[in-house]
Amino acid sequence: MTAPETAGTAYGTAHVAARPGARLTAGEVISLAVILLLAAAALVPQLLAPGDPLAISPTEAFQAPSWQHPFGTDESGRDVYTRVVHGAGQSLLIGLAATAIGIGLALVLGTLGAVGGRALDFATTRINEVLFALPGLLLALVFIAIVGPGVTTTTIAVGLSTAPGYARIIRSRILAVRRSGYVEAAVVLGHGPLTILGRHILPNAVAPVFVLATLGVGQAIVWASSLSYLGLGVVPPAAEWGAMLSAGRPYISVAWWLTVFPGLAIVATAASATALGRSLQSRTRQEQS
Amino acid sequence: MLRWVAAKVAGGAFVLWAIATLIFFGLRLIPGDPAQALLGGPGSQASEEALALVRREHGLDLPLAEQYLLAMGRLATGDLGTSYSLRQDVLTLIGEQFWGTLLLTVLSLATAWAIALLLATWATRGSRSGRAVASGLEVVASAVPHFWLASMLILLFSSLLGLLPPVSVEGPSGLVLPVLTLALPLAGFLAQVMRESLADALESPFVLSARARGESETGVRWRHAIRHASLPAISLSGWAFGSLISGAVVVETVFARPGLGRSLLNAVTARDIPMVTGIALVSALAFVLVTIATDAIDRVADPRLRRA
Numbered sequence: 001m002t003a004p005e006t007a008g009t010a011y012g013t014a015h016v017a018a019r020p021g022a023r024l025t026a027g028e029v030i031s032l033a034v035i036l037l038l039a040a041a042a043l044v045p046q047l048l049a050p051g052d053p054l055a056i057s058p059t060e061a062f063q064a065p066s067w068q069h070p071f072g073t074d075e076s077g078r079d080v081y082t083r084v085v086h087g088a089g090q091s092l093l094i095g096l097a098a099t100a101i102g103i104g105l106a107l108v109l110g111t112l113g114a115v116g117g118r119a120l121d122f123a124t125t126r127i128n129e130v131l132f133a134l135p136g137l138l139l140a141l142v143f144i145a146i147v148g149p150g151v152t153t154t155t156i157a158v159g160l161s162t163a164p165g166y167a168r169i170i171r172s173r174i175l176a177v178r179r180s181g182y183v184e185a186a187v188v189l190g191h192g193p194l195t196i197l198g199r200h201i202l203p204n205a206v207a208p209v210f211v212l213a214t215l216g217v218g219q220a221i222v223w224a225s226s227l228s229y230l231g232l233g234v235v236p237p238a239a240e241w242g243a244m245l246s247a248g249r250p251y252i253s254v255a256w257w258l259t260v261f262p263g264l265a266i267v268a269t270a271a272s273a274t275a276l277g278r279s280l281q282s283r284t285r286q287e288q289s
Numbered sequence: 290m291l292r293w294v295a296a297k298v299a300g301g302a303f304v305l306w307a308i309a310t311l312i313f314f315g316l317r318l319i320p321g322d323p324a325q326a327l328l329g330g331p332g333s334q335a336s337e338e339a340l341a342l343v344r345r346e347h348g349l350d351l352p353l354a355e356q357y358l359l360a361m362g363r364l365a366t367g368d369l370g371t372s373y374s375l376r377q378d379v380l381t382l383i384g385e386q387f388w389g390t391l392l393l394t395v396l397s398l399a400t401a402w403a404i405a406l407l408l409a410t411w412a413t414r415g416s417r418s419g420r421a422v423a424s425g426l427e428v429v430a431s432a433v434p435h436f437w438l439a440s441m442l443i444l445l446f447s448s449l450l451g452l453l454p455p456v457s458v459e460g461p462s463g464l465v466l467p468v469l470t471l472a473l474p475l476a477g478f479l480a481q482v483m484r485e486s487l488a489d490a491l492e493s494p495f496v497l498s499a500r501a502r503g504e505s506e507t508g509v510r511w512r513h514a515i516r517h518a519s520l521p522a523i524s525l526s527g528w529a530f531g532s533l534i535s536g537a538v539v540v541e542t543v544f545a546r547p548g549l550g551r552s553l554l555n556a557v558t559a560r561d562i563p564m565v566t567g568i569a570l571v572s573a574l575a576f577v578l579v580t581i582a583t584d585a586i587d588r589v590a591d592p593r594l595r596r597a
Contacts, residue, residue, distance in 0.1 A: 129300065130307040133573040135528065136535025138553075142308075145557040145565040146315040222434045226539055229436045230554055245437065249543075252440060253448045260444075263437035270432035 028279050031272035038269055041088035051079055053086035053239040062255050072257035074248065076237070080257060083239040084265050090240045091269065094155050094233075095221035099213050101159025102220070103166050107206070110170030114178070114205075115197060124167070131164035137226060144232050154233035158223045162216055166209060173205040180204075211284060215277030218270035225266050241266050290588075297584070301577035308573055309364055312566050313357060324349055369570070370563035374556070379567040383549065387571070390541070390548040394533040396464065397471035398526065404472065405479035405522065410510055412484050423480055430477030435536045439470040439543040467540050474536075475529055479522050487518035516590070524587050527580035534572045 024032075041048055057077035065072045071080035113124035134142060140157035147153045177183060178201060186196045227233040228242030236247040241262040248258025324343045325335065335343075344350045348359060363370065369379035412423040446453040446466060453465055490496060491514050499513050537550035545551075549568055556564035 126303065126307070130304050130311070133304045133308065133531075133576050134569060135531030135576065137538055138531075138535050138569065138572060141538065141553060141557050142312065142565060142569050145560055145562065146312065147319060148560070149558075218432060222432065226434050226436055229434075230539065230542060231558065245440070249440070252443060256444055256448070259437075259440045263434070263440065266434060266437065267432050270434075274432055 025279070027275055031275040031279075034268050034272040035276065038088050038092060038272075041085045042092045043089070045086045045089065049079075049082040049085035051082040053083045054078065054237060062251070064255075065257055071261040072255065074244075074255070074258055075251060078237070080244075080261055083244060084241070084261055087239040087241045087244065087262065087265070088269075090234060090238070091221050091225065091242075091266070094151070094158070094224040095217045095269075097155045098158035098220040098224060099162065099216045101156060102162035102216065103209060103213055105159065105163040106166030106170055106209075109163070109167040111174060111197075111202070113167070113171045114174035115193075115201075124171075128164045128167055131160070136161065137223060140223065140227060141232075144227070149232040151234055154224055154227045157227070158220050161223065162220060166212065166216070169212065170205060170209055173208065174201055177201050177204045208281075208284065211277055211280045213277075214280060215274055218273030218277075221273075222266060222270050293588075294581075294585075297581045301574070301581065304577055305570055305573060306361070308569055309361065309566060310357075312562070312569070313360055316562060317353065364570070369567040372556070372561055372564045374559040374561040374564070379563050382552065382564070383567055383571055386547060386549045386552050389546065390534070390537050390550060393464070393467055393471065393537055393540070393546070393548065394530060396468045397475065397533055397536075398530060400468055400472035401475035401479055401529070402522075402526075404476035405483055406515070408476065408480040409483035409487050409518065410515065412480070423477075423484060426473070426477030427481045430474040430481070433474060435470055435474070435539040436543055438473065439466070439540060442466050442470060443543075463544075463546075467544050467546060470540050470543075471533055471536050475533065479525065479529065482525060483518050483522050486521050487514055490514040490517040493517070520587065520591055523583055523590065527576070527583040530579045531572075531576045534575065 045053075055078065057073070060069075060073050060077035061075055063069055063073040063077075069079050069081065071084060073079055074083070109124045109127060113121045113128075116124075131139060139161045140154070143157040143160055144153055147156075183196060183200050186200050191199075224233060225240070225242030225245070228235075228240055229246045231246060234240035234243045236243045244262040245259060248255065248262070252259050324340045324347070348356055351359070367380065369383070371377065372379050372382060375382060408423045408426065412420050443466065454463055487510075491509075495517075496509055496514055499509050504512070534550070537548060538554050539550070540546070541548040541551040542554055549572065553565065553568045555561075556568065
């Protein structure tokens with residue numbers, strides 16, 4: 001869960017810059033390691049798990065974790081470890097794409113609201129209110145009800161659900177940056193409004209949004225896997241974490257490993273993204289104070 | 290104050306109208322014949338006569354503008370139509386499911402608040418274990434999906450310890466796991482917000498003066514600082530309530546508990562649009578009302594807001 005209202009106010013109006021040379025904490029090292037591992041699993045899954053994630057072997061169904069099958073096997077004898085590794089790509093792709101959609105939409109709404117004059121600000125604020133009134137998965141569910149289930153729909157639906165939070169933050173950031181000294185200076189120097197927006201306001205307003213996006217990717221992965229779990233996104237037997245959990249649900253009392261390991265993968269991913277986003281946030285904040 | 294309430298109510302009405310309108314036109318923009326969808330999709334091979342009958346019955350042969358006005362007129366009088374898949378009045382169906390979900394969300398919100406208050410006061414006392422539990426819960430809050438937390442709780446309390454039923458049964462024992470599933474992430478979240486503002490409040494002059502008057506540490510915390518520190522958490526409760534409704538979809542499904550969330554999922558799966566519209570409107574209405582209420586509480590608790 002992310003609180004869209006609180007996250008944006010902590011920033012000042014100074015230029016945001018990365019702080020080189022600051023030491024990494026243990027938490028940051030662990031989260032970075034998890035993210036790198038995930039990236040490897042997403043890009044070259046064969047390296048970590050050479051098997052076929054869809055290969056069934058009915059004689060080996062429901063085997064508990066062992067050396068041969070570290071995460072056990074599922075109801076068709078598929079190796080759960082292989083499936084978790086191969087599922088990383090799908091889950092990460094959905095999470096990244098949904099976040100990109102959410103931020104793209106929010107950039108349009110937020111920028112129009114902040115610099116488009118009173119009428120546009122009124123309109124975009126109302127749009128945002130409507131999107132906010134169906135919080136979390138509700139907006140995504142309504143969208144899926146209209147368009148129909150599927151991977152693409154789920155991704156867009158998750159993106160839509162995250163957009164209003166980002167839009168609100170972008171709008172207030174732009175408003176804050178617009179009042180700052182360097183924008184005033186650019187106005188005095190006689191730069192045109194579009195130049196000022198593109199060269200001075202947006203880069204400074206958007207930098208913290210990328211930090212929020214790091215936090216948001218974890219959230220997007222959790223939501224997308226929830227939708228798959230509910231049977232609306234990726235459909236089993238495809239190797240996706242939410243879909244795997246959904247398939248393992250009936251067997252929870254006889255085969256706990258079907259539920260524990262894909263879930264741990266989701267939690268590790270989301271927690272690392274969140275931890276990384278937090279430390280980025282506090283680093284950029286320190287820079288300003 | 291009266292003008293403020295009127296503006297808020299008008300805003301809420303606008304939100305409901307916009308949602309209904311978006312769903313109406315969203316459906317018309319999607320390729321495909323709505324009459325066909327009503328009869329079970331293209332696979333059902335409905336006859337021309339059946340299609341014509343359904344079109345007439347649902348007014349699908351009228352011009353779009355007329356259909357829209359008729360639909361909005363019905364909604365305005367509180368008529369949410371008939372469910373496609375259950376063939377019953379949507380409002381009656383929602384009425385049957387509403388109380389179960391309301392009970393679940395209210396209990397979860399209360400539990401989350403209780404845990405968050407305890408955690409926040411405990412963590413700011415500076416004990417290491419308190420801070421560790423608090424930051425652990427914060428990670429839970431942001432990273433653990435409801436459906437997985439539910440599964441883990443079922444594994445622990447039902448399969449391993451055999452204390453509680455894995456699916457929702459009548460009575461309080463069936464409510465424990467669903468409420469915990471919804472409350473734990475939210476508690477972590479509220480605790481984090483409260484912890485930050487409590488730390489701020491404990492540094493502020495009014496706490497210093499209370500200490501100078503010889504107030505005990507507990508008194509300072511519970512009588513002065515916590516009130517100040519609860520403000521951001523109260524404003525977040527509107528949002529929290531919304532996220533609980535969204536979480537109820539998952540939790541009611543996992544625990545096979547009847548309620549609005551599970552009905553919404555069934556309606557989405559069956560693409561039962563009147564039902565989806567009805568539940569979306571009812572939950573948006575609940576969300577709008579709770580937001581107005583929390584804003585009002587904020588204005589009562591914090592006089593500075595009233596001048597703005």
